[in-house]
Amino acid sequence: MTSIYPLTSQADSYLEELAESLSVTETAYAAAERSYTSLGNWLCRDQSSVKAYNPKVYVQGSFALGTTLRPITEDGEYDLDSVCEFQALAMGQLTQEDLKIHLGREVEAYRKSRSMEKPLHESRRCWTLHYADEARFHMDIVPALPNGHRLRVLLEQASLKTDLANSGIVITDNERLDYRMITDQWPRSNPLGYVEWFKQKIEIQFQQRMRVLAEAAKASVEDIPEYRVRTPLQGAIILLKNHRDRRCDAEPCDRPISIILTTLAARAYKSEATIGQALATILDTMDDYIEQRGQIAWVSNPSDPFENFADKWAEFPQREAAFHAWLAKARRDFAALARETDRQRIVEIAKSAAGETAVRRVDETFRGGGRGTRAAGAAPAAGLAFPNTPRVPASPRGFA
Missing domain, CATH: 3.30.460.10 (Beta Polymerase, domain 2)
Structure with a gap:
């Protein structure tokens, strides 16, 4: 197994910017x-x-x-x-x-x-x-x-x-x-x-980043919309899904599905403080969380353990092969980016791994050292529900 460490501070910072460019506005x-x-x-x-x-x-x-x-x-x-x-x-x-x-x-x-x-x-x-x-x-x-x-x-x-x-x-x-x-x-x-299981996985970093945003805004935590907080796990999953879409060679129907990527990434995540650190741990260990039950590969649904998210792998073995081939490529691509210190080299590698459009958005959003529309570490938090009572629309407060 190839670790993407060492992770330079320049690469770590760029991965944060790249996740921002790929995220929903x-x-x-x-x-x-x-x-x-x-x-x-x-x-x-x-x-x-x-x-x-x-x-x-x-x-x-x-x-x-x-x-x-x-x-x-x-x-x-x-x-x-x-x-x-x-x-x-x-x-x-x-x-x-x-x-x-x-x-x-x-x-x-x-x-x-x-x-x-x-x-x-x-x-x-x-x-x-x-x-x-x-x-x-x-x-x-x-x-x-x-x-x-x-x-x-x-x-x-x-x-x-x-x-x-x-x-x-x-x-x-x-x-x-x-x-x-x-x-x-x-x-x-x-x-x-x-969603509740996923929120438990991001809780430590979510609370820390929420407090940082509140202090920067000189506001209480309650005044900060939860959608402004992006945890390292959320950012890492965004990068992995984009990489799959761009770099997986399998037919679209055989590419790793998002629920498998998300579940394995969340299980591998250990509350790392940055997206780069989270990616290192996730890419190193995510396949360790694929169980083997007899001859069947099993990625259990944490909210209903009787469900196997990888149930189609037995019927379509090319899908299991596609997952492991994609993971090997993701390890190589992010390893190459992680060790670089020169921004231009990082950008060139990112064009291959993440695509020209995402890299261009990074340049447009962060040119001159500026930040995007969200504060550092910002993104949507988990969970949105509308009850069975009328609700007057207001400014969005978040998704939890």
């Missing part, structure tokens, strides 16, 4: 918050056909974790993943198809009320709202029902930890044979549990 996060808030309010309005089901809309995926990549091209779109959990319904009351139809009718009504020109699109597990081209994002909404109690029982029976179980849900899948049947065997998920 505060404007994009504000637009995302307005969109989730607006949809949540619509579903809870008095005239809503689903209000009685106590709907709760919340974000999941990279926007919830603060690890979303900025689109490579100027006309690229953000993919915003959300869940609509109907808290007053249970599996035995309806089919997966029924639930998806209930949500789809209201989302379609919402689309028409907002004069969205692009039609509502149905995917395997979600509905997709396409916003106007200038908005540059679309939102996937997954219908769900609560499943915390059942998940807790399953974990207890297996003598596994249950601290993240309460937020468990079940979701719909129109490719399942039981999609149109009333059954208690719906697909499971637990995105809020995963």
